[in-house]
Amino acid sequence: MLVLHDNTESGNAYKVRLLLSQLGLDFKTIQYNVVEGETRSTAFLSAINDNGRIPVVEFEDGRCLAESNAILYYFARDTAFFPDDKWQQAEVMKWLFFEQYSHEPFVAVAKYILTMLPDDSPRRAEIPLLHTKGYDALAVMENRLKDHNFLVGDGYSIADIALFAYSHNAEMGDFDLSRFPAILRWIERIKATPGYIVMYPEGWTRE
Numbered sequence: 001m002l003v004l005h006d007n008t009e010s011g012n013a014y015k016v017r018l019l020l021s022q023l024g025l026d027f028k029t030i031q032y033n034v035v036e037g038e039t040r041s042t043a044f045l046s047a048i049n050d051n052g053r054i055p056v057v058e059f060e061d062g063r064c065l066a067e068s069n070a071i072l073y074y075f076a077r078d079t080a081f082f083p084d085d086k087w088q089q090a091e092v093m094k095w096l097f098f099e100q101y102s103h104e105p106f107v108a109v110a111k112y113i114l115t116m117l118p119d120d121s122p123r124r125a126e127i128p129l130l131h132t133k134g135y136d137a138l139a140v141m142e143n144r145l146k147d148h149n150f151l152v153g154d155g156y157s158i159a160d161i162a163l164f165a166y167s168h169n170a171e172m173g174d175f176d177l178s179r180f181p182a183i184l185r186w187i188e189r190i191k192a193t194p195g196y197i198v199m200y201p202e203g204w205t206r207e
């Protein structure tokens with residue numbers, strides 16, 4: 001069976017859980033404590049991902065694929081989650097790169113610092129800059145979504161999944177999403193898609 005090397009609190013890993021669930025694919029997960037460096041062990045680096053990070057999908061033949069958006073692309077091709085049109089395919093890629101360069105490093109990292117590091121962490125000093133840059137990214141999304149239902153074309157795609165992962169809970173990083181009514185409507189639209197799963201399973205608590 002497909003194995004997802006995973007962490008419940010990772011939005012990057014949630015992207016993969018969400019797509020696999022919506023595709024109806026069976027998989028099992030192995031959890032890692034990323035704060036305690038479990039993805040940096042010699043065993044993980046040599047056998048799973050030499051970049052020391054989850055998510056990683058391990059196939060039955062032993063091959064391992066890292067990088068959340070590469071994983072989304074692999075599974076979404078030839079499905080309704082990736083458009084047929086060449087221009088729209090390029091637009092999906094545009095949003096995947098945008099997510100990794102202009103959104104995740106700020107929106108996700110603010111959530112990480114505020115929810116997973118101690119209250120006295122010196123990294124809290126990063127929050128004002130992360131908010132400035134994170135709000136810039138959310139404004140770009142708002143601009144697209146104010147007159148479109150989804151990020152690319154008329155349909156739900158992996159562009160939406162990639163951006164949803166860290167946008168729908170940006171408030172955990174102290175972002176005020178009420179400034180972005182179109183993003184809030186888009187979040188509700190995604191929650192209504194078939195096979196949608198929440199990021200934190202009911203009753204989940206950090207160990």
Ligand SMILES: N[C@@H](CCC(=O)N[C@@H](CS)C(=O)NCC(=O)O)C(=O)O
Nearest residue numbers: 010012034039053054055067068069
């Ligand atoms: N660009 C990577 C980022 C992966 C990433 O940053 N993973 C974090 C969890 S969200 C991680 O494994 N951190 C552990 C570490 O860096 O030691 C992706 O999109 O998959």
